[in-house]
Amino acid sequence: MNMDIKEIDGACHCGTVRLRVRLSDGLNSARRCTCSYCRMKGAVAVSADLGGVDVLSGADALAIYQFNTMSAKHYFCSKCGIYTHHKRRSNPNQYGVNAAILAGVSPFDFAAVPVMDGINHPSDHAGGPRVVGTLRFVASPGE
Template sequence: MRTYQGSCHCGACRFEVDMNLDHVRSCNCSICKRRGALIHRVPTAALRMLTPLDDLSVYQWGSKTAKDYFCPRCGILPFRVPSAPTAQELAQGKQAFVGWAVNVRCLDGVDLAGVPVLKVDGAGLAI
């Protein structure tokens, strides 16, 4: 387990997160493929805000169960609350995740060259 420092591009949003960075997720849904974020999920208590969460903007779409937090100044998304499982995922036995999805590209000192990438087929899920 390691503590990482993170921020948006302009530094208006700062945070730290405790994680074992053993993989990242790359999703092919319409928003993720445009955003290019590489995500790692952590429990709620693992992410600590160093600047107020209320200073960020929130984007929601589709089921309105996910919350994408982004800096209103520079537009970078440092983390999000993942969406609730779809009916299809629940039928397949998927459990709801409680925590944060951190954009690893916003963390200081991470060399992504050696981090395995898990492909997520978000485009194939029915909402």
């Protein structure tokens, strides 16, 4: 897997929403979050600057979910329900993009993914983002 990839296409499960993404640090920015919403959706997200996500098709099928401070905007396909990307609360100049929608990328391609403290959100206290753990995928022998 090319961790330094700059541009990649992606799509939701049903293919209605198609994106072209220009990653700000390739797949090197992969991470998870402990906030209530991210815990439930379970996605590995990578970073793209605000101008780095182009909706190629299916813009009319994108729905938005917001909660709590209403700062972050979580986009998902209204047909298949797959989360595609979100405008970050922690960095409003970036999107988090679901790595699993990217062509040829699986969340299981990452041996270790840092987990960010979203329960104690960096926008709510001094000190900035904090890593609280690491999620690891270890393949079974013979896999």
